[in-house]
Amino acid sequence: MVGHGPAKSPHRERAVHGLHGVDGVVEALAGQRYVTDRSLATALYLSLALPKPLLLEGEAGVGKTEIAKALSAITGAPLIRLQCYEGLDIAHAVYEWDYSRQMLHIRMLEAQAGAGGTMDADDLFGPRFLVRRPLLQAIEATREMPPVLLIDELDRADDEFDAFLLELLSDWQVTIPELGTIKATVPPMVIITSNRTRELHDALKRRCLYHWIEYPTVQKELEIIAARIPDAPKPLSVQIATFVQALRKEDLWKVPGVAETLDWTAAMIALGIEELKNPIVLDTLGTLLKHQEDVVRVQRDLYPRLVGEVASGSDSRQ
Ligand SMILES: Nc1ncnc2c1ncn2[C@@H]1O[C@H](COP(=O)(O)OP(=O)(O)OP(=O)(O)O)[C@@H](O)[C@H]1O
Ligand SMILES: [Mg+2]
Structure with a gap:
């Protein structure tokens, strides 16, 4: 079960141990030319160790997005990025069916049937016609290599998207009616950023560790x-x-x-x-x-x- 007591991932364990505590995070980020102070490094370390998503807020250009890239570099985990915008929906965040390929496939089947073959459209809604968007990619990642999932500028998405995300962050599963439920074996390392053009849902914030990045001294x-x-x-x-x-x-x-x-x-x-x-x-x-x-x-x-x-x-x- 992912919801209670997060599943263990050998990769994440290695990543957390490899970082040697908060000082280790500061040092490893410096190796990626990312300058951080102890408070941000502590939030990042805890988000990996607990594990819990890290919600970063701050003005534009203070290094929110960059930290996810640096985290991916120091842990060796691939970076999956969901860029949020107004009107972002499940089709662009999670999955959609590749209609044009499905149509081509149907035409091919029709041609085969016309030539005396049998028409079998069973796998029309199978994995090969599924377009995997960032959230599904993150869920499908293997236990050995959970990615860093960057949900960037969440405040730009409509607030209904928070509600959807809340569910996803709790269960790490999605149900695709034609295929069934796909569940993550281990949750990804999640960084959510916001420029605070709107307040995010309280319930979503409660699921996360929170850190405000100030302008630097x-x-x-x-x-x-x-x-x-x-x-x-x-x-x-x-x-x-x-x-x-x-x-x-x-x-x-x-x-x-x-x-x-x-x-x-x-x-x-x-x-x-x-x-x-x-x-x-x-x-x-x-x-x-x-x-x-x-x-x-x-x-x-x-x-x-x-x-x-x-x-x-x-x-x-x-
Ligand atoms: N602490 C830091 N150490 C090194 N580089 C930094 C740091 N903070 C910001 N930068 C650099 O500043 C630039 C802007 O950072 P970034 O894009 O992460 O900001 P942001 O907070 O995501 O901004 P926005 O809200 O506009 O998306 C990047 O080139 C990044 O490398
Ligand atoms: Mg950014």
Whole structure:
């Protein structure tokens, strides 16, 4: 039974033991160039050890999706991703029948029958005409190799989908009327992410461990830049991290996430810039800010103050 006392998987046991506790998770993620703090590493470790799905919420670009990829890399488990969107339904999340292949098959059978053969349409709704979507793929995975299942941006799906997922997370089984019930021998390692554009169902949250990923501190952001863009000169990274941190305190439509910090750093390197200064800052704001109102606000009002903060912040960090 999967519902009470989760089934054991040799692969997951090996993965959990191989990680050597919370410190081991921090270290293993660092090996994948993913910088994490102990609280997130603890949540991840517990989600593997208990096992329970891990629900990650946080602003855009703080590393929610990336952690599932890093988890797959450190455990050696394949990554199965369900990208959620408005209108996502069972046909795209779990399974559907391949109608065009079924039609072709019927025509072939008809032709055979016309030529004097017998017509046997029995396997028309058999496994070979089943299109397996991510949730079914995750259920069908073997005990030896349960995957990492990333259910990404669940808040984008309609809230009825939470109810469906709730059932799935409890039983790890789906019933296909034509085929019967398919049950997982062992549940996958599940990461659910949400940008919180709507609240997820309480009942669903109760099934999960929960962790909110904050924007990184300046120190952590510097570590992320160093991990992801090792070529970035340290003084430039310090200036960039300080500028972005100051920008996040402003009342903007959309403040930059870590992804934008990395884009901006890569842009500076591509332009051969070693020090933040005008006009390059104002010319490259489009890598950091994605609303014209924000760009204009920084250009018109905020720039002198932000640059002042960069100057004092950089002095104290170099
Ligand atoms: N802690 C981190 N260590 C290393 N890289 C990070 C970290 N956090 C974010 N990144 C990088 O920032 C980028 C954005 O991360 P990711 O796509 O996981 O964000 P997200 O939270 O899923 O954003 P969204 O809500 O927009 O989907 C990726 O390139 C990722 O590598
Ligand atoms: Mg994401």
